[in-house]
Amino acid sequence: MRSYNQYCGLARGLDVIGDRWVLLIVRELLPGPRRYGELHDGLPGIATNLLAERLRTMQERGLVEKLDDDRYALTELGEGLREVLYAIGRWAYPLMGEQEPDEAFRSHWIVHPISAMFPGIDESRPEVTIEVRCGDTPMTIRSHAGAVTAQHGPAPAPDVVLTGPPDAVVGFIAQRIDRAEAEKRGLAVAGDVRALKRLRPAVPTARRTSA
Amino acid sequence: MRSYNQYCGLARGLDVIGDRWVLLIVRELLPGPRRYGELHDGLPGIATNLLAERLRTMQERGLVEKLDDDRYALTELGEGLREVLYAIGRWAYPLMGEQEPDEAFRSHWIVHPISAMFPGIDESRPEVTIEVRCGDTPMTIRSHAGAVTAQHGPAPAPDVVLTGPPDAVVGFIAQRIDRAEAEKRGLAVAGDVRALKRLRPAVPTARRTSA
DNA sequence: CTGCATCCGGGCCGATACTG
């Protein structure tokens, strides 16, 4: 992208991250290093030449590095974009209605809203394992030792199994819609749902505004 | 911009704000409503047809509204992008070296880094008025009743007058560079600088990471 | 003069085909 040529933090930042697909590539790399094909799978709609070209310029700009095993990883600078992505995600939440017919979905995308909703360590969180089945691959969300994490694959012994479309699943975990509403949107619940209710998501609008 | 067609908060958000110039237009409107010509002046490099087209689609998407006096203003949704802009600005700060020869600058842009550095109300802040002369128009930064505000125009009776290139001025106010370094970069200081030191900017990396 | 609309050249994007 052509530079804005403005001596302004926002403009200079956008010179680096404003190109199409760049922040979505960062989204794919935030959970950890990925190979070219994995990135391509996680970015439905991207042209293969564009992915290659973006990865090249993102390396030049210090956002991404290529590991010895040929996987791509975020640098420290690139990792710093997590706050930018989460800010956009929080802002865009009201825009998230139901999934449109032509919209692609990958189950691993829910890692980010889940992480943003249950940040940091909270010892009072219950121990709970949730298996989520929406989209291409089952995901396991685990609250353990006060931290909430998510990873690919089914859970060996889940306390709860949630099956359904992404908006119903994520909305229900975040407790932004109740069970009746979630089931109306296609959610199926198996197992003991009580522990889930004690996960206590961060208040959606909790933002520090004064020093 | 063509939609990403991904059911993901980041992707849907970027469908709305990912177009070139959109976030810079938000930057111009965050301090308050502006007329078309004022926007054009504050966005050096934008083509006039693009500004018109962006304002049109930003209205359609609910970011901007046109007031009765023909000025453009942010809606509540658009105002919500402040956190996104500040997140990008914080991230981009390490990219802000000196101003390049071909980079444009407008003095009112410093309102945002200043606001981001001295957020909210802090009763212990000293009363101080600073006149800043860098760029096209003098700006007045005022710490009053615990709040730090900035506006166009010279100050009637400033405690301090700072003259010089933007990187030196902003870096010095933020206390990220000391006076010697700032003067080496071209800063000229007039008046009593002691009150300024007690403004106590927010810690640059002060971010809540755990609930 | 302000606030756009029109036109045109160039660059970026998207889709497909192809290669080691």
Added chain:
DNA sequence: CAGTATCGGCCCGGATGCAG
């Protein structure tokens, strides 16, 4: 699997025109 090559089309940028 991991890209490269190519090409049509759309978007962007700059100049210009024009109505109130």
